[in-house]
Amino acid sequence: xxxxxxxxxxxxxxxxxxxxxxxxxxxxxxxxxxxxxxxxxxxxxxxxxxxxxxxxxxxxxxxxxxxxxxxxxxxxxxxxxxxxxxxxxxxxxxxxxxxxxxxxxxxxxxxxxxxxxxxxxxxxxxxxxxxxxxxxxxxxxxxxxxxxxxxxx
Amino acid sequence: xxxxxxxxxxxxxxxxxxxxxxxxxxxxxxxxxxxxxxxxxxxxxxxxxxxxxxxxxxxxxxxxxxxxxxxxxxxxxxxxxxxxxxxxxxxxxxxxxxxxxxxxxxxxxxxxxxxxxxxxxxxxxxxxxxxxxxxxxxxxxxxxxxxxxxxxx
DNA sequence: GTGCTTGCAAACGTTTTGCAGACTC
DNA sequence: GAGTCTGCAAAACGTTTGCAAGCAC
Numbered sequence: 063x064x065x066x067x068x069x070x071x072x073x074x075x076x077x078x079x080x081x082x083x084x085x086x087x088x089x090x091x092x093x094x095x096x097x098x099x100x101x102x103x104x105x106x107x108x109x110x111x112x113x114x115x116x117x118x119x120x121x122x123x124x125x126x127x128x129x130x131x132x133x134x135x136x137x138x139x140x141x142x143x144x145x146x147x148x149x150x151x152x153x154x155x156x157x158x159x160x161x162x163x164x165x166x167x168x169x170x171x172x173x174x175x176x177x178x179x180x181x182x183x184x185x186x187x188x189x190x191x192x193x194x195x196x197x198x199x200x201x202x203x204x205x206x207x208x209x210x211x212x213x214x215x
Numbered sequence: 216x217x218x219x220x221x222x223x224x225x226x227x228x229x230x231x232x233x234x235x236x237x238x239x240x241x242x243x244x245x246x247x248x249x250x251x252x253x254x255x256x257x258x259x260x261x262x263x264x265x266x267x268x269x270x271x272x273x274x275x276x277x278x279x280x281x282x283x284x285x286x287x288x289x290x291x292x293x294x295x296x297x298x299x300x301x302x303x304x305x306x307x308x309x310x311x312x313x314x315x316x317x318x319x320x321x322x323x324x325x326x327x328x329x330x331x332x333x334x335x336x337x338x339x340x341x342x343x344x345x346x347x348x349x350x351x352x353x354x355x356x357x358x359x360x361x362x363x364x365x366x367x368x
Numbered sequence: 369g370t371g372c373t374t375g376c377a378a379a380c381g382t383t384t385t386g387c388a389g390a391c392t393c
Numbered sequence: 394g395a396g397t398c399t400g401c402a403a404a405a406c407g408t409t410t411g412c413a414a415g416c417a418c
Contacts (some may be wrong), residue, residue: 095397097398128400132385133400135383156381172357184344191340192322192362196365198365200361202360205359206358207341207345208357245373246372250373251373254378268407269407282374285376288407288408288409308406308407309408373415374413376412376414378411379411381406381408382405384404385404385415386404387400387403388400391396391399392400392411
């Protein structure tokens, strides 16, 4: 595939409102378009909810029916580059997008598909030894940890 | 998507040779076909090497030029169900297949794409607290852990 | 001969891209 | 007006599936 693994996002931006985010967009020469504003509104309305690009597109279309899925993808990519948005891979299906400020780790059950949100503290020891032994700094948010949940064990 | 997240593989099978694996296949009512034997030979020749389905297909075709990629996928799926083979997701690209007996965890650099093989011991603490706090039993092999390697930090 | 396996082609779901027109600033 | 952004269509990617012919047992 040879493509970049993730849009190497900036430091987590200090973005508390839709307008903060649009200001960031403008600061790098971008424009504050309706589709961008509405996408951000949707993200800020349920900041802890994971949504796929398709789900975001449907939510955006309630207010602007003609916004195309490819526009959603392009805007998410841009917002991710700016550090406003983050995506997580929950297993084999579509990526889940979220505001960067509410990012967290995930356990995903291989059996039933249930996802469990995990406090970052659980990764402290792994993060510490990864750095100590490999000089590797772990990002526990980007891919879910797979396994079996209590019900399926 | 709604499909099974992973072919819920049997316990790791005690399979030390190609013929052991083919015996397992037969025990399930399957047949020992040339494409299956050659695929297993390729896997046993470099047991620690990760290979994509496409790479395996190319290697198999050296000995049997007409083996189709879909046959590779079907046979890998079957061998995974039998506990002989395991696959890992290394980032956004194609899955990496391996003999189950040489499975291990991975760190993958989001910046440069380098993968680091990780001893399972590094996951001990995460595994322990995941069980204690969530009743979740971690499988550290199925998805790589992302982050930044020493060179890219 | 039974029925598992194969090659092929075509579909799949997610994501990316090329383009001409539309819009923001 | 310059340059960014959009909708659309089409492609890309890895993977799966339906089918009729082929092979293992």
